[in-house]
Amino acid sequence: MTAGTGADQCCDDGQARDSALESMPSFLLNHIVHQYHQILQARLKSLGVSTLKMRIIMSLKLHGSLSVNELCGFAIAEQPTMSRALDSLEAQGLIYRAQSEQDSRLRLAALTEAGEQVFDRIQPEILQVNAQMTRGLSQAQQQALMDNLGEVLARLRDMPRP
Numbered sequence: 683m684t685a686g687t688g689a690d691q692c693c694d695d696g697q698a699r700d701s702a703l704e705s706m707p708s709f710l711l712n713h714i715v716h717q718y719h720q721i722l723q724a725r726l727k728s729l730g731v732s733t734l735k736m737r738i739i740m741s742l743k744l745h746g747s748l749s750v751n752e753l754c755g756f757a758i759a760e761q762p763t764m765s766r767a768l769d770s771l772e773a774q775g776l777i778y779r780a781q782s783e784q785d786s787r788l789r790l791a792a793l794t795e796a797g798e799q800v801f802d803r804i805q806p807e808i809l810q811v812n813a814q815m816t817r818g819l820s821q822a823q824q825q826a827l828m829d830n831l832g833e834v835l836a837r838l839r840d841m842p843r844p
Contacts, residue, residue, distance in 0.1 A: 707834065711834075718811065718815070719733045721811055722736065722807065722808065722811060725807045725811070726804065726807065729800055729803060729804070730774060731800060731804065732767075734757065734759055734763070734767050735767055735770070735771055735776075736804055736808075737756070737757035737758060737759075738753060738757045738764075738767060738768070738771060738777075738791075739771075739776065739777075739793065739797060739800055739801050739804060740757075740801065740804065740805075740808070741753055741756035741757045742777065742791060742792060742793045742797070743793060743798070743801045746792065747780075747782075747790040747791065747792040748790060748791055748792075749782070749788050749789070749790055749791075750764055750765060750768065750789070750791070753768070753791060768791055771791075771797070772791075774796075775794055775796045775797075776793065776794060776796055776797035776800055777791050777792060777793055777794060777797050778791070778792060778794055779791050779792075780792070
């Protein structure tokens with residue numbers, strides 16, 4: 683990293699820093715998520731699982747059978763993108779879809795045994811990346827980080843949409 687301030691500073695990837703942008707939480711959060719996805723994508727590539735598919739598998743494991751709309755919320759995707767990802771996961775044999783017993787209009791997705799096995803391979807990678815992200819932070823700092831991020835997310839969810 684070069685000495686200086688503002689645009690004179692350089693990031694690890696060689697791009698000039700913009701201190702005005704870096705002072706915005708949204709900018710930093712987007713960069714964190716981007717770096718996280720790049721790292722996980724590289725680790726999950728051998729499993730044929732994208733970061734969206736990873737979020738779907740994790741959501742189904744943690745919440746059980748879910749509708750497309752529920753998965754869109756948990757796995758953070760728009761409905762058309764989610765439908766394509768579910769089609770792909772079903773073709774890979776990692777999920778199956780069945781009609782809901784409570785509401786015949788709904789189809790629910792659930793993990794197959796192969797999907798459960800992929801979850802068992804994904805989860806340690808996610809835990810390891812999360813541990814590396816917070817390495818050097820005390821338990822109190824990690825808890826404060828989670829509390830603060832939770833508050834930011836709650837405020838964003840409460841903001842009116844145009």
